[in-house]
Amino acid sequence: MEANEKSILSVKELCLWYGNHQALKNINIDIPKNSITALIGPSGCGKSTFLKTLDRMNDLIPDVKITGSVEYKGEDIFAPGVDVSELRRQIGMVFQKPNPFPMSIYDNIAYGPRTHGIRNRAKLDDIVEKSLRGAAIWDEVKDRLRKNALGLSGGQQQRLCIARALAVEPDVLLMDEPTSALDPISTSKIEELAMQLKEQYTIVIVTHNMQQAVRISDNTAFFLLGELVEYGKTEEMFSQPTDKRTEDYITGRFG
């Protein structure tokens, strides 16, 4: 896909090693603004690793070596002097397993804003309500904001985690198989939510579920053994894949 003005993340010649093992090989990809980009591929193909590279969560793992560049709004995120905290505020992450903190629902949502220096009570109240509404969970939790978040169901916890990510007003949301631990009803709620959110945010979602990719994404990237095999409009890719390997994967011949 051509790089254009509308792309918010632009990845060039990205390679990543865990120690001696190369997990990503020469990835080039441009992610357009206000769209949903699905990353698909069999387990261990590097899609989660790639996702974590986009907000530098791989920094937490020792022995990771990265070459190439990732440009976010035209600036290299690996350049020296980049404020990682600010980068992660603008590029939020939702994880595979819902991971609310063991504190109240309110404090969970307020965690991010507080981290970035917002102390004003009224303002925090506002952010909490807005974020919970944004994640379509406000009506379910508005009467128990002070209750422990671990008391929520799995699907609610995941929407809470999305709300928590929204609370710091990011531009991009990275989702790492956000529905793989959820039941079908919760899954469809999250999918619906993702489609609403793309009006305001850019979403990159890793998924194992190809139907999910078809249902919600605008573009799809197919990863295999650390390589980006094919990247393009979702309808096109699922109807006329150009690469034989893509075809084999999406028709279920392996994976």
Next chain:
Amino acid sequence: MNKKLSPGRRAYTAGMKALMYASTAAIGALVLLLIGYVLYRGIPNITWKFLTMAPSILNDTIGIWPDILNSIYVVIATIIIVLPLGVCAAVYLSEYASNKRLVSIIEYAAETLSGIPSIIYGLVGMLFFCEFLKMQTTLMAGALTLVIMNLPTVMRTTQESLKTVPQSYREGAFGLGAGKWRVIRTVVLPGCVDGVITGCILSVGRILGESAALLFTAGIAHVVNGFFMGLKSSGATLTVALYIYAKERGEFGVAFAIAAILMLLTLIINLSAEAVARSFKNKRRI
């Protein structure tokens, strides 16, 4: 498959079973006997006056109030110092240190340190704190010796507890842009409070039960003092007092009374350690 066991095999099984029952019974009886005997000898000697008076040579009475106070002072002083040291060391080793070899060496050293007989700590404490640092034989020197002794315990229990804080909490917090210290302060440390408290209570038990190290460093006086004055002077804790009354004055009734009190204290401490650990576990599960 429905074959009966051979007679020899059956006899062997029965014999092993009997042996195991007998061992269990022996251990149970031993414990009950020991506790029962100490309580039987000790409790009749415990009176209100005995608990609340200082010993007086003029009246020829014995009271253990100063020893109780000294025990409390030593516990407080030791915990105040060992807790921040141990927790900080554990946080550094688990969360910051990147040199895995160094970490494992320190952990191994700590493990070894906690296995050293306490009389060696006493000797080193005496030479280092009392002589070299010129603190003389004081409760403070005793407390500092106990700090070294309990540091590994507090550090290791905190470390174990840090490991139980799910990695996903850390990821979640980092993902929101939180810095390392904020993640530790707001997400990691609150998750390991139970471990810290358990380590703390275990240490209190060890401090109360310690005698050899304190005989060397803290002395044997039975004088009622305030906290700070107490730390600056020589004093016997309950266990040291037990030794003195039994070994040097032949007052076995007094010794048993102190033993009974210490045993009850240990019981209370162990129970509260369990209760704390349990309540935190429940809280986290909600």
